[in-house]
Amino acid sequence: MKFVGRKLEVSRTFLVASILLNIFLAALAGGQYLRHRAEESRHESVFERVVEDLTSHLDNSDAEAFRSALKQEEPHYAKAHENLALARADINRLLLAPNFDPAAAREAMRRWRLAWNAFVGSFGDALVDAMARISPAGRRAIVETMPKHKT
Secondary structure, three states: HHHHHHHHHHHHHHHHHHHHHHHHHHHHHHHHHHHHHHHHOOOHHHHHHHHHHOOOOOOHHHHHHHHHHHHHHHHHHHHHHHHHHHHHHHHHHHHHHHOOOHHHHHHHHHHHHHHHHHHHHHHHHHHHHHHHHHHHHHHHHHHHHHHOOOO
16 A cells, blocks of 8 residues: 555656646746747737737628627736736746745645636637627638647
């Protein structure tokens, strides 16, 4: 029985290390992407770039309906996105602290998950409303534009 308990403890350690590494790599990749995007367009917000990318595949009436729906809801998910960024910064601060505190890091990650869920929930609602306002061909165009991830 001691071997099973030790194996479980090692697995948990590797899981936490893997999650932390993934967060670090995602932040690093995101930072590189945002740095390059900022050089390309200093006056455009992330929201405007996402909407522009999605609507570039739509006809004019669908594009206008989609933009309008998302723009109406932007204040709701903008705050959620800000909270997500703050939670991520808190995790980074804890990971870089000279005296690493695993309990504090776990708590920060719990807060980040809550912030992520709030952001996804608020943006998801806006996206569903926007999709409801466009044609079936427009919805198909947006779905085909979305990145395909293997699960």
